[in-house]
Amino acid sequence: VRPLSERTEHYRRVAAEIAPELERLADETEQHDEFPWEAFHLLNDHGLMKLTLPKEWGGEGMSATDYFPVYLDVAKVSGAIRMLIHGQNGIWRMIEGFGSDAQKNEWLPKQVAGAVFAGAITEPGGTGRGMTTTATRDGDEWVINGEKQLISFAGEAILTHVFAATGRDEAGAVLTCFLVPKDVPGQIMTRMPPSMGCRGSTHYHIRYDNVRVPHSSILGKQGDGLEIALRTMLDISRISIAYAGLAISQRAFELAVDFAKNRVTLGKPIASRQAIRLSIAEMATDLYALDSALHDACRRFDAGESIIAEAAATKLLGLETAGRVTDRALRIHGGVGYLESHKIERHYRDARALWFEEGTAEIQKFVIAEQVLQHGLTF
Numbered sequence: 318v319r320p321l322s323e324r325t326e327h328y329r330r331v332a333a334e335i336a337p338e339l340e341r342l343a344d345e346t347e348q349h350d351e352f353p354w355e356a357f358h359l360l361n362d363h364g365l366m367k368l369t370l371p372k373e374w375g376g377e378g379m380s381a382t383d384y385f386p387v388y389l390d391v392a393k394v395s396g397a398i399r400m401l402i403h404g405q406n407g408i409w410r411m412i413e414g415f416g417s418d419a420q421k422n423e424w425l426p427k428q429v430a431g432a433v434f435a436g437a438i439t440e441p442g443g444t445g446r447g448m449t450t451t452a453t454r455d456g457d458e459w460v461i462n463g464e465k466q467l468i469s470f471a472g473e474a475i476l477t478h479v480f481a482a483t484g485r486d487e488a489g490a491v492l493t494c495f496l497v498p499k500d501v502p503g504q505i506m507t508r509m510p511p512s513m514g515c516r517g518s519t520h521y522h523i524r525y526d527n528v529r530v531p532h533s534s535i536l537g538k539q540g541d542g543l544e545i546a547l548r549t550m551l552d553i554s555r556i557s558i559a560y561a562g563l564a565i566s567q568r569a570f571e572l573a574v575d576f577a578k579n580r581v582t583l584g585k586p587i588a589s590r591q592a593i594r595l596s597i598a599e600m601a602t603d604l605y606a607l608d609s610a611l612h613d614a615c616r617r618f619d620a621g622e623s624i625i626a627e628a629a630a631t632k633l634l635g636l637e638t639a640g641r642v643t644d645r646a647l648r649i650h651g652g653v654g655y656l657e658s659h660k661i662e663r664h665y666r667d668a669r670a671l672w673f674e675e676g677t678a679e680i681q682k683f684v685i686a687e688q689v690l691q692h693g694l695t696f
């Protein structure tokens with residue numbers, strides 16, 4: 318067992334205190350599939366939404382190594398609850414990293430007070446350098462046109478970080494990030510259909526129909542968009558998604574072991590059967606590998622090292638681990654595991670979101686290959 322800082326121990330106790338209420342809210346959210354405001358406020362009121370935010374902005378300024386054990390406890394409850402703490406403890410990085418003093422003073426205190434922010438990159442017609450949403454300058458204003466999809470919490474957010482093409486070079490769209498408040502004319506949000514898992518995590522389609530924003534709403538400089546997305550957010554967000562994989566895997570493992578010890582066939586608990594034991598051993602090995610890799614990636618991040626390859630590798634390991642472990646855990650439950658009455662059913666579905674958030678498995682492999690071919694193995 319690794320030694321934890323006092324603050325980590327403190328917030329883990331806080332997370333344990335509110336866990337029964339979070340579990341109740343997670344069950345409720347699963348039924349109504351609406352944004353879980355009560356859970357959001359519970360987490361916010363207990364300080365869990367500002368653990369990583371720097372102290373000067375009213376947060377706890379926790380390092381990755383100190384923060385993620387707390388996140389892990391919360392993320393084990395459900396996918397939707399995990400997405401709340403994942404979003405709020407990450408998204409501030411863009412404004413804090415690239416914002417002007419005026420932007421930081423305007424928006425960061427609002428986040429600490431409990432406002433939701435969103436980030437809009439993904440599009441129906443292309444993403445990243447293939448982006449088709451454009452922003453065109455018109456005097457002191459910019460005019461945004463285009464479409465986004467799968468944007469988490471955009472309908473609940475008071476602010477969306479919108480990435481749009483403001484030019485083109487040989488590699489494709491040159492991106493700029495705009496801070497676009499809710500309710501600006503022409504920004505039309507429509508909730509997307511219900512998702513397979515993480516019920517209650519809302520996702521929106523957004524249409525930008527001649528949306529006008531002042532020049533001062535650009536985050537950083539014109540053309541900084543890719544740098545903002547890649548360097549302030551993406552690596553640590555990938556670590557966060559990998560930790561979500563660890564959380565789901567740990568929960569699925571606990572459920573499977575508990576079930577295996579109690580389910581009796583032919584006079585013996587199935588935990589005594591070799592076939593089940595092999596599965597349990599494989600799950601435990603997966604957990605150990607993921608936990609160790611994540612701990613190493615956090616240590617490197619906290620030391621200020623570049624972790625591009627490590628973040629992509631842990632994200633890949635995280636989603637594959639969550640896939641394998643929830644699959645094995647479901648099979649150990651037998652047919653009843655397929656019913657909503659057993660928690661494994663929900664964790665199995667929640668795990669599938671990890672394939673996509675912060676980039677698919679294929680994208681992680683491109684990044685890892687690019688990095689190791691250029692720099693060799695750094696881990």
Ligand SMILES: Cc1cc2nc3c(=O)[nH]c(=O)nc-3n(C[C@H](O)[C@H](O)[C@H](O)COP(=O)(O)OP(=O)(O)OC[C@H]3O[C@@H](n4cnc5c(N)ncnc54)[C@H](O)[C@@H]3O)c2cc1C
Pocket residue numbers: 436437438439440444466467468469470515520670673674675676677678679680
């Ligand atoms: C729960 C959830 C929450 C999300 N939240 C947000 C959010 O808040 N903001 C946001 O901007 N986005 C969000 N997304 C979108 C997510 O980031 C994307 O779904 C993901 O990056 C994949 O992009 P895509 O869906 O456009 O897939 P596509 O790019 O259409 O890819 C489809 C398939 O083709 C493969 N593929 C694509 N390009 C290539 C290539 N060049 N070579 C080989 N294979 C390729 C992919 O790996 C994938 O298997 C969310 C998604 C989910 C599921």
